[in-house]
Amino acid sequence: MNKLSPVQQKFILHWGEMGTRWGINRTVAQIHALLFMSPKPLNAEEIVEALGVARSNVSTSLKELQGWGIVKLVHVMGDKRDHFESMKDVWEMFRVVLDERKKREIDPTMRMLSECIAEAEKDEETDEYTEQRLRDLNEFFENTTAWYSQVRKWPMTAIVKLTKLGDKLLKTLGIGG
């Protein structure tokens, strides 16, 4: 691993910062940024040198990234050390992250909402109004996740084409606002 160029540093620092804003550990995001733009898989030691963090930190962060499914362990010929590379297809990468966040956060939230609604129906304590808000929220998640499960299968190119159609799409289909 050569020394990082200013451009690489800039990207890595920003990506790390962005991570923290979305609940991703800074180092985890930085390592991801590094691997994403690296032309070749890197081993742990190279990551340590590039980012100046502890070896142990790199180890756990890599585990985390593998858990998300956007980094994978590979082997390099003639080198027994583990190397790591990031998924490179951006659309695919975000899809994987969204799937994972859905699984970890949205799905449990929808279950919670269903439970709350069921319980609210029974008890006297919970205001009718409150119950209706929970229903609204649940319905919103039902709709958006159903929608997402459609869109996620489309190739990026199809989405780009749809975008170009713009509002004409709704008019054409006769389902405009």
Add this chain to the structure above:
Amino acid sequence: MNKLSPVQQKFILHWGEMGTRWGINRTVAQIHALLFMSPKPLNAEEIVEALGVARSNVSTSLKELQGWGIVKLVHVMGDKRDHFESMKDVWEMFRVVLDERKKREIDPTMRMLSECIAEAEKDEETDEYTEQRLRDLNEFFENTTAWYSQVRKWPMTAIVKLTKLGDKLLKTLGIGG
């Protein structure tokens, strides 16, 4: 503010937890949950009692929520104290949050990427491969934000209808994968 029902507590706690996972302060998210399902606007003192947090904490959290644009200050007849209510339309609410996150996080990221690409074109240090990955990422954001700016204008009902069409949509338009 009456004592919270178990259902309300469950929702508030979960929503707070969810907040932390997406980079939103726990108390901020809890207050939002409380206001969202409240049939009437609440004043700061009522929030303090319901959640058991310090008055000052409520004050700053409410400022935060107003900054996001999903809670607004209202006045109740015959009561000089400030009251607060959450936006109730869920689709609208998420749209507001997404708009705000775009402004705060996505837009700056796209600017950063443009700068990186411009600098990478000039310098010798940054690998050609790296430059291409940054271009990919930039293009991805260009596409998705263009797409989002379309979709955000559609009413939820239109999206639901589109969902129902499913993959037929792409076939109909002849832009299938």
Add this chain to the structure above:
DNA sequence: GAACTATTTCTGTGAATACTGAAATTACAA
């Protein structure tokens, strides 16, 4: 199976963040 290298787990420390309670400010009423 000993000696080495690579990797992971664990524990204590430091930094960042969230929170409280007090003080200061503002808004209003008499």
Add this chain to the structure above:
DNA sequence: TTGTAATTTCAGTATTCACAGAAATAGTTC
């Protein structure tokens, strides 16, 4: 004004989270 209630700001404290370094484990090679 002066007094009172409401709200915000601020400074100190607590809690949470991230991290380094050490210790333990696993994996290789001879």
